[in-house]
Amino acid sequence: MTAKTDRVRVVRSWEWARPERPARREVLAAVPEREEAKPPLLFVPGFGHGAWAFAEHWLGHAAGRGFPAYALSLRGHGGSEPAPEATLRSYTHDVTQVAASLPRQAVLVGHGAGARVVAHAMARYPVRAAVLVAPVLGGWATFGTALRRNPAGTVPAVFGAGLRLNRRQLFSRELPDADARRHLARLGRAGRRAQWQLLTGRAPEPAVGRPPVLVLGSPDDRVLPATALTRAARGYASAPLLFPGMGHDLMLDARWREPIDAILDWLDKDPAPTHG
Amino acid sequence: MSSSTDLGRPDPDRTVVPSRDDRPVSDRGDTVCVIGAGASGLTAVKNLREAGFGVDCYERETGVGGAWNWRHDRSPVYASTHLISSRPFTQFPDFPMPDDWPDYPHHSQLLSYFERYADHFDLRQHVWFGTEVVRVEPVEGDRWDVTTRSTGGYGPERTSRYAAVVVANGHNWSPKLPRYEGLEEFRGEVMHASSYKDPAQLRGKRVLVVGAGNTGCDIAVEAAQQASRCWHSTRRGYWYAPKYVLGRPADQVNDTLLALRVPLRVRQWLYHWTLRLTxxxxxxxxxxxxxxxxxxxxxxxxxxxxxxxxxxxxxxVPDVARFDDRAVELTDGRRIDPELVVFATGYLPRFEFLAGRVLGDEDGSGRPRLWLNAFTAGHPTLAVVGLVQPDSGIFAISHWQSVLFARLLTLRATRPELAAVFDRKVRAGLGERYSAKVKDSTRHWFEVGHADYLRALQRALHELEDGK
Structure with missing residues (x-):
């Protein structure tokens, strides 16, 4: 990437001239009974997943700890409108739209490729803070890992089919088979163009407002290589929080409680923006 | 709607220093003062807060939204006001309008957008509502004494000293009324468009609308629907662009050409040709x-x-030549007999709290001399935000102006040598223009082309950081 990407972009003629099409979006919410002046959380699922992935455990748990919690399904996923031609830009648009609709400045929590979408959204909306969970920021190394671990699910994606993830990539052995099968059955697919952009798309622009960023993941993640996780964290001048023994889907795995508690503890400490 | 938020707030006094004429001045340290909580003021508060500054914003009204809040005395909006630039050009770049809104939202939607912006970023706590600014005076050390009082002149004045000031008082509230011979004798009703609120005011009357700005055209259309007769007087011929061309909002089509870097002459030709066809x-x-x-x-x-x-x-009809007690004579000699004359002749910017020379207006012409329509020579801690008349939305411009000013203030503390370079550029660039050649009018000096202007602002932002 050229040095130009670390600069503020003011003129966006193409985006103004061709605004993103509106789409009906599914947003699930769990709001605490008493308002506690904590920032709202917006969970952004990765490719193939929908808001359901967070509704399973994390939404309720966050609300139980006093955070208004919301999860959206990117267009073409979950209960949102079908969108086979969606691009990363459409997904980013979905995230900024929902974030701006919340009553207060939101914390974005992106999982998997949803973290890449969050990274793009951070350049277009001043997040209160951002959390990247097992962030698939794209690039050929991640692609190589996926090819090695799950060739049958990955090769067709190169030719426009949906990327298919298997049980061993997403969950640890501790998760009961019935649950794993139920989750796998709900997986959808991202748009063909969006999948390609994960490899070839433009790197995210710098975040507005220099928000604090937390990166976490599992060293035993079979989608995201540990080196990619460390690199992602270093990109935000930090080191990843690690949850060994868990699969890629930390929010659905057997020990889902540990990572979400770590996120909420970090937010409770009210991390300050990084002024520079 | 929140009214005064003074309750429950700690008194802002930190230290009290005597001013030149022995009035007490409360020193607000590094806090920045923002004048006005309309669209431009709100985005200034938000961006200064985001850069880590303390902010006191003074708003003469009891709510946010400035001109776009129809409850406000000075609001120019009328019942049917809709945006004339489509959503992507109108919204703040980091706070999108809902994408299920129409291409051209109504003014009440715009007000709700500003109220949500204020709540979303928790801005109201920084706004002193019902407080008007009486005087803004530069003091030594590039600081500012800002004197305020309750709107309407009740209560005592108080003066606070600030590290910097953002002027965001708007430019669509002080009506401009042309002088006509015999207007005093005219027995019919005369109003400026600022008092026009509702089409019921036109119903059944013979109406003359003067002025071919966007407001004048809107009122002429409503008069066509409501009045018994409508004359529309314009000084010259204009290009009336439809809001939709080729099945898309016209400004989006225009920016497609800009994105393709089509030269001005070719764009003008295409535009003429499209208008000819439509x-x-x-x-x-x-x-x-x-x-x-x-x-x-x-x-x-x-x-x-x-x-x-x-x-x-x-x-x-052509321009008005003169009035007499019951008729209006036009420049072509025709006489018409309206019962109501609406002057949609626009507004002029006014900075009644600030000495003209501070903004480089030495001869009192009412035209500040600024660079990027925002920065004035010799006062590096002063910025005017939103003093632009773009061929597109204004709020994105205000946003980036305040982002630039916040960066400049940060650099003044951390890297003063870069701020000094910027000051030199302000001096060199005073009065610079950002549009194609514009026909002379009392407002043409702050007319900007949105693409030219934002490109210049982007360059200034980048150069500020590179120290060029």
């Missing part, structure tokens, strides 16, 4: 032929005016 030749209705090319006056976006002219509901 709107047609207006001289057949008796309207004068435009004496300028498109992009040379502030654009008028109105699809309905020509429609009503074609239906005979609006009679285009």
């Amino acid at each position: 709107v047609g030749d207006l001289t057949r209705f008796g309207m004068p032929k435009p004496d300028h090319r498109v992009y040379e006056t502030h654009p008028i976006a109105n699809s309905q005016l020509v429609y009503y002219v074609g239906h005979g509901e609006v009679t285009p």
Whole structure:
């Protein structure tokens, strides 16, 4: 990437001239009974997943700890409108739209490729803070890992089919088979163009407002290589929080409680923006 | 709607220092003062807060939204006001309007957008509502004494000292009324468009609308629907652009050409050609032929005016020559007898709390001399935000102006040598223009082309960081 990407972009003629099409979006919410002046959380699922992935455990748990919690399904996923031609830009648009609709400045929590979408959204909306969970920021190394671990699910994606993830990539052995099968059955697919952009798309622009960023993941993640996780964290001048023994889907795995508690503890400490 | 938020707030006094004439001045340290909580003021508060500054914002009204809040005395909006630039050009770049809103939202939607912006970023806690700014005076050390009092002049004045000031008092509230011979004798009703609120004011009357700005055209259209007769007086011929061309909002089509870097001449030619095909030749209705090319006056976006002219509901007439007790004489010698004359002749910017020379207006012409329409020479801690008349939305421009000012203030503390370079550029660039050649009018000096202007601002942001 050229040095130009670390600069503020003011003129966006193409985006103004061709605004993103509106789409009906599914947003699930769990709001605490008493308002506690904590920032709202917006969970952004990765490719193939929908808001359901967070509704399973994390939404309720966050609300139980006093955070208004919301999860959206990117267009073409979950209960949102079908969108086979969606691009990363459409997904980013979905995230900024929902974030701006919340009553207060939101914390974005992106999982998997949803973290890449969050990274793009951070350049277009001043997040209160951002959390990247097992962030698939794209690039050929991640692609190589996926090819090695799950060739049958990955090769067709190169030719426009949906990327298919298997049980061993997403969950640890501790998760009961019935649950794993139920989750796998709900997986959808991202748009063909969006999948390609994960490899070839433009790197995210710098975040507005220099928000604090937390990166976490599992060293035993079979989608995201540990080196990619460390690199992602270093990109935000930090080191990843690690949850060994868990699969890629930390929010659905057997020990889902540990990572979400770590996120909420970090937010409770009210991390300050990084002024520079 | 929140009214005064003074309750429960700690008193802002930190230290009290005597001013030149022995009035007590409370020193607000590094806090920045923002004047006005309209669109431009709100985005200034948000961006200064985001850069880590303390902010005191003074707002004469009891709510946010400035001109776009129809409850405000100085609001120019009328019941049917809709945006003339489409959503992507109008919204703040980091707080999108809902994408299920129409292409051209209504003014009440815009107010709700600003109220949500204020709540979303928790801005109201920084705003002193019901407080007007009386005086802003520079003091040594590039700091500012800001004197305020309750709106309407009740209560004592108080003066606070700030590290910097953002002037965001708007420019669409002080009506500009042209002088006409005999206007005092005219027995009919006369009003400025600022007092026009509702089409019921026109119902059943013979109405003359003066002025072909966007407001004048809107009122002429409403008069066509409501009044018994409508004359529309314009000084010259204009290009009336429809709000939709080729099946898309016209400004989006225009920016497609800008994105493709089509040169101005070619764009003008394409524009004329498109208007020819859609709107047609207006001289057949008796309207004068435009004496300028498109992009040379502030654009008028109105699809309905020509429609009503074609239906005979609006009679285009030339400029007004003089009034007498019961009739109006036009420059072509015709006499018409309206019962109501609406002057949609625009507004002039006013900075009654600030000495003209501070903004480089030495001769009192009311035209500040600024760079990027925002920065003045010799006062590096002062910025005017939103003093632009773009061919597109204004709020994105205010956003980036305040982002630039916040960066500048940060650099003054951390890297003063870069801030000094910026000051030199302000001096060199005073009065710079950011549009194609524009026909002279009392407002043309702050007319900007949105693409040219934002490109210049982007360059200034980048150069500020590179120290060029």
